[in-house]
Amino acid sequence: MYADLTARELKAVRDYLHSIPELELTEARSKTLMKNSILLIELHLPRKHEALRALDRGQAKPQRQARVIIQFGNKTEPNITEYIVSPLPSPKTHTIKTFKGARPIRFESRPISAVEYYHINDILGKIANKAHKLLFETTGGFSFNNCSNRCLTFSDIAPRGLGPGERRSWIMLQKFVEGYFIQPIGFEILINHQDLDPEKWNVEKVWYNSMFFDSVEELVEKYESGDVEKIKLPEHDDNDLYSSYIPRGHSNTATNIHGPKLVEPQGKRYHVDRNFVEYAGWSFAYRVRSSAGLQVFDLRFNGERIAYEISLQEAIAFYSGDTPAAMQTKYIDAGWAMGSSSYELASGIDCPEIATFVDLYHYYDTDKPVRYKNALCIFEMTTAMPLRRHFDSNFKGGYNFFGGVDNAVLVLRTTSTVYNYDYIWDFVFYQNGVVEVKVSATGYIHATFFTANGLHYGAKVYNHVLGNLHTHLIHYKVDLDIAGRENSFETIDLKYVNFTNPWSPKNFIVQSKLHRTEQKTERSAAFRFGKKFPRYVHFYNPNEKNKWGHQKGYRIQLNSHAHSVLPRGWREENGISWSRYPLAVTRHKDSEATSSSMYTQGDPWDPVVSFEDYIRNNEDIVNQDLVAWVTVGFLHVPHSEDIPNTATPGNTVGFFLRPFNFFDEDPSVASRSTVIVRQGKDGKPKVQRWTPEVIGHCVSDKPFMHF
């Protein structure tokens, strides 16, 4: 039910829609913008109660459906319309899919397409021609046109304007060398590309050496007349490896041989069947949305459901700076189709060599399904850490026993390369019923031309280059279904109690006591950044108890350094109202499937999907189907060590789902990886294992323990 559409299904939907004359669909990749074309086709999820009828009551699976975004550019009033097409694999109907409150999707809020970029490149070519001399002199020989190995390229900034309905983008030019993202040359230009006729596009502003100009002509004239101070970048040095991955410098210890590798001496301990995965008690289905990426469904441990859905919703990076491009940059990545911005994962770097690599298919800004080879990987790894261990001393130089279990985990991973930076999206499944969801950031920083004032907004990382401060925030939907749909939510804090010492009445005891607060409404369960966050946040089933009488529950433990990025309600902040809350809890609604959309980047001021709407009605959340919404992230003040790329250590944030009286004991007791050592009658250690004595020729043959 949750499997992404196959190439065949995607093609069937495309062919079906192209066969409807009224839609007047043409090729997405044809050069005109004044056309009706398909932007995206992907699986449309079944409604939850229908899916559960199939999963839990053995009823028929709901029909497979597709969600389709069509851009109607060839209309008097151009618009974006979403359709549900069904049934698959042989579609017969299409119905309009509306958003909450039947809000229309502004045409200007659509994601940018390859064709639009083609025209942007075109106008940039014309502009660069006019400013050829300036650019050539500034860069010491780089140009936009006819340039062989001294070319310029560009990065475009979003949002594309200052309010709804605008489509005008700041664009900055960069040297087109490996790692061009951090090669700004100090030339930024504001292009209005709202018109569907690219001939009518125009330059609204130019920024060069901290000065603004109303046109390229004005800049060129003032440049020639000496009214503008000229920038002259240092001679370009092809041997300067600054933005490149090529190794340089030396290290005292060998790094020219391979480091440790993972092997599976006795084969895989997990099963992958298409999009269904089983591992050590766990089972789940996954899919990858073209817009926002990885989703896990029907997550169960030993057959018992823990979550109906855990899925990535949005990733943003909001910047500060001293150039117009830097001030304007507020990237909202679902609008860049971050789910389909995934490319082949490198074996041994992106995922271990032993990983299972899986191809994905997306239909986004294309005319046929595109295969993304090895874009997802699944692997088991050891964390090189015990899951549990105890050395039981007898305090007489000997021991009663040693017990331990290796902490092996299953990892489900995709990446998104959203232009300059790369996110690594992980779901980690532990043998003890814990799930970790995390994101690691790497790739190139978004850097702008250095100015002295820029030091308020970042650090100089190279000649003329400022690394701009920004905040990464990531939003997740966590539809926990703890032993059923009816769940409640409480926070647990500690309060000091002070009472007479019962065994020494002239003394007092001060100790901490659990202070549980059932949060009964959506508002009371929406925690703001900057306010105290509860010690524990606990989701439980008020109707189900474990063996010891405790309500079966899971808690969410955040691992994050996130804060708000803009004052509440300030312009673009309205588009990311989810980012107000490290955690919010809502009643589940099929109509509140996601907290963001592909259109938020294009219109964050008045977004078609607004998370705040979900909690505004402040519904009762006692004994209901609850959804937790989690924001994690971190402040990134770039520093020299972000060159050439941001590195992952310390740049991982996420959250744990941890059982809290859900089971009767740690479910990892089922693991046969356990090893117990006891002292035999002869004083020698007796090792008890449930796995083969011999591991395999690739792994050490040293004895397990000596004692």
Next chain:
Amino acid sequence: MYADLTARELKAVRDYLHSIPELELTEARSKTLMKNSILLIELHLPRKHEALRALDRGQAKPQRQARVIIQFGNKTEPNITEYIVSPLPSPKTHTIKTFKGARPIRFESRPISAVEYYHINDILGKIANKAHKLLFETTGGFSFNNCSNRCLTFSDIAPRGLGPGERRSWIMLQKFVEGYFIQPIGFEILINHQDLDPEKWNVEKVWYNSMFFDSVEELVEKYESGDVEKIKLPEHDDNDLYSSYIPRGHSNTATNIHGPKLVEPQGKRYHVDRNFVEYAGWSFAYRVRSSAGLQVFDLRFNGERIAYEISLQEAIAFYSGDTPAAMQTKYIDAGWAMGSSSYELASGIDCPEIATFVDLYHYYDTDKPVRYKNALCIFEMTTAMPLRRHFDSNFKGGYNFFGGVDNAVLVLRTTSTVYNYDYIWDFVFYQNGVVEVKVSATGYIHATFFTANGLHYGAKVYNHVLGNLHTHLIHYKVDLDIAGRENSFETIDLKYVNFTNPWSPKNFIVQSKLHRTEQKTERSAAFRFGKKFPRYVHFYNPNEKNKWGHQKGYRIQLNSHAHSVLPRGWREENGISWSRYPLAVTRHKDSEATSSSMYTQGDPWDPVVSFEDYIRNNEDIVNQDLVAWVTVGFLHVPHSEDIPNTATPGNTVGFFLRPFNFFDEDPSVASRSTVIVRQGKDGKPKVQRWTPEVIGHCVSDKPFMHF
């Protein structure tokens, strides 16, 4: 200079001191408490400026010295005295080592010894004889004496009293089966064992079934007369694996074969020479104090010092509960010699099979040096994650390049099994100049007898067993020396600025700006729990700049869920005044070497070492030798999944040391593990490597990438 004393050195110190007639030393293990004996011998660190003269100016190394703790029990006024014995390996002198303010060490604050336990066991035997019938009936057949496979054992609680100078311990009885820590039987007893003549020890209180009694006799009498409600535990079931590591239950996927293992197909990439380690630019020395454990010294990257010392100071667990043992439990683990509470590390569980295992020697509560076989391990591992990666799309279905580096790290690890629970102490060295210091908690919870009121303080985890809430706090000393000893410290926060949009003057821009605050005194750099913590905390050398003009610096990034455990100044809280501050910064002083001592557990009310003293004089910290003191930890509300043991996932806290404009670029550019892929003229990928093409027969022979 930092190597722990060798067995030969330890023995020489012991022999030297035993040869001094005035000390009247006798064997530590002889049964009397009324004797003078050595409690501990360990390395006494050289003073920092002397060590640096040797390290940085090539002068002679300072003489090796020993620190010795002697318990003078055979004196009119029994006392504890510390000595410095030198020079090693042939000692000639011993001088008294005093604490700050020449504070004496209370005799009652000494750690408990094996001999004292021997006598406690003795008196418990006598007590248990008196209560034999009650214990036997309560437990359904368990007894303390003559018991074969139905024995009782005990856990003793600390601190041992309510104020300075006391030595009376709550002790709880437990079934002596595997995992006896979580087998309380509901019998707790307060024994005064202050007198050096065990014959004079006595029972002060007894707790049984939520009632207090002044003597065992009183309890037994009331038990027999029916004035006490009898506890009757369920029949003991030897097949109930509750507290055991033995696997049970089943899992759908195979766990009876070995999971992924680490191999080193081309050998080790690090060097270990005694206590000196080199890896990928890093070098450092380590040692393991018997009291508090792992320390790293002279940490350098590419020869440049980053920290003079990073070391574990203390670990505490403060509990709450409804029984006197639970209310009283405030474990302060240096007082339990957590540094020497380390046992053999299990290959494949505690450390990977490929690890280098190292023996340690301790001289603690012994009469000869004791070898701790394989008590420390060092290994390289892959995190199965890129250190850096970028996929550089050409946005036309192809790519410009892919670059990536595997995130291999070196791990330095010891463990401490402090009675019931096990800490895993890690230092992780990343190739990009980042160090991660962390602790993971596992082992048995400290559990007490269940009462209904106990649910305010934890969860029921078994018949009659309460898992008591507690907080783990860990303290670290981080003597950063960023490019020299003279460092300064600043916090970096963000503030919104609001100004007219320079390219659209009718609009405003709101964005975040760096707000740096140099913290000039110790008080201003001591951040309290419960107060806002700065976004970045930055240590830098005001006199040294990187290539781009930024002061060379490192920042500390905490990964912790810690809070205070008691109101400031409340009784035992005085012993852990370091725990008030997630971060405090002080001027370095040789006399402020540690933030705690082995005596804090014995006298937390008026501790001989008090961290608060270090900041009370509020010294200037600008351009000085600074030391950062870091507290991390987490609240642990036990739950059913802590049975049989707390598992590590989600129970790891620590901090990162991250370069912040220390280098000119990411120093991992020196790593030859880099792989770059570019599209060849034929469209096929061209893979550029600096490591052998073939990894080894144990690792996959699949192609690196397909594209």
